[in-house]
Amino acid sequence: MSTASAPAPAPAPAPSPARTRKTLPRPAQRNLLRDTGIVMMRELRPVLRDPFSLVFGMIQPLVFLALFGPLLVGSLGGQAGGTIGGNVWQWFVPAILVMTALFGTSATGSNLLFEFQTGAHERMLVTPLSRPSLLIGRSLKEMVPLAGQAVIIIAVMMPFGFRLYPAGALAGLAMLAVFGIGLGSFSYALAIAVRKQEWMFWVVQQTLIFPLMILSGMLLPLETGPGWMRVAAGFNPLAYVVDAERALFEGELVSSTVALGWVAALATAAVGLTVGIRAMIRSGN
């Protein structure tokens, strides 16, 4: 919408009640897709209206890539060829995208906490919006900037030898979106659970996110770590997603690694949505 869309100056007299009523059409049938779209657009508007923070948000992963990437090359040194393949960027770029999604979606519950405080969430609970849409729309919103970030990262890294496989990259982003909806839902469920002691949100989020991240082999290959870590990673859905993303960004569309990634992402989404929607329904209390 735009503020420039206002019609010509309104006639002075106040509209008669009867007329005003009539101009309001009968509300459309509710459907989850439409509601989700409404919630997502509502969440996106403040982002799009603030280009400054948008630009900073977009280049944030690049900064990390630029600072961490060279260290990775240096510390792995000669091993690089063995454990992560010849091209460090090919290994690292998908991981950065997963990391961006991980941080974005796991923190997204804090936005909801804020809307709990102000009363905006309560207001939305009294509207006819379906409860799941309040959750899915918000989680999906995190994926829009991520898609932008992916484009930027890929564009910047291609001159450094990153090879793009478009179909694989698209499938990779789709998988991330599925995983992100799940993780975002968990984040919202957490926010709803701790809404009376808000500081708990960050305590729990920070406590969980680092083990989850390190035990996924996202930043450093687990192959060089001790055996127990590799065992622990076997229980971490994120580890399967990271492996699958690397495979997809290598152009490998169908393989057992990719299939396991989809299973992990879908399972995260299914459990996350179940937990999250339950929490959302009770959040009026």
Added chain:
Amino acid sequence: MIRTRSLTKDFVVSRTQTVHAVRGISLEIEPGELVAVLGPNGAGKTTTMRMLTTLIPPTSGTATVAGHDVVAEPAEVRRQIGYVGQGNGAGHTQRVRDELYSQGVIYGLDRRAARQRCDELLEALDLKELTARKVSDLSGGQRRRLDVAMGLVHAPSLLFLDEPSTGLDPQNRANLWEHILAMRTAYDMTIVLTTHYLDEADSMAERVVIVDHGEVIADDTAETLKANLAGDRIVVTTTEDAAHRLAQLASQLPGARDLVTDGAAARVEARVSDGPGALPELMRAAEQSGVRITTAQVHRPTLDDVFLTLTGRSLREAGSDQSTAAPDSAPRKDAA
């Protein structure tokens, strides 16, 4: 428009403690009424409103709002009602017009209708200059007007206002009410509001429902409540030695009760059924018995006097006691 039958709400605070926030409220509100629900903090006002707006399910009893049961058909109820809660309905990161537009789309307006509706409401609620402003940059009064605009976006036939003017200065309160009343005429709305401002309930509402300890303890027009339950109060002072004789005279006035004699200050107070008529009468009687009246006042009753008569407590002081206070579900909801 609203019909509740023995509506109750218990909050389980811990294994050993259950709070009975609402204990059997039966209400009947007709289309077009403007009803104020008045009561101290923790009386159950907000809890009742949260049940009527489908935010929380009742523990027992039934409620039909705008023709639909709040438990069986919450979605239908939500479609029909407008709600302005205690907090700020508009998200703080949003721009004024964006949030109002979203609200319109949520209620099923298509883009054009939503835009048109935004223009109407921004104009009507004096927000036209602020369309591109971020909600967090608005003043308290502006934010409240935006909340009301959002509650009206689908021209609901029933509007709930939960403490609409709390925290606003008198000027902004008056301004907000001007807008609410104008909207009420324009849309032919039924309005139910909670408040702990006595004067607000008194001057704005056509019907006052007084709630205490989760129950309705009085329900009538403010005028009738005041006349029946409080009555006028006269305060007269006399010379030092005559207070007791004056008190005796005052006790013979029509409807005299609650006589208070302060010998030291030579002051007599009494409730009477007709203050302006009783005072000259008392003065005549005093003159005849040689009592000199030095000052005389008539106090018209307030709703606080009504509450005092009903409960023995003043509304101004303090909320209900611990056993009935609703638990804080969030800091801003403490005025349950």
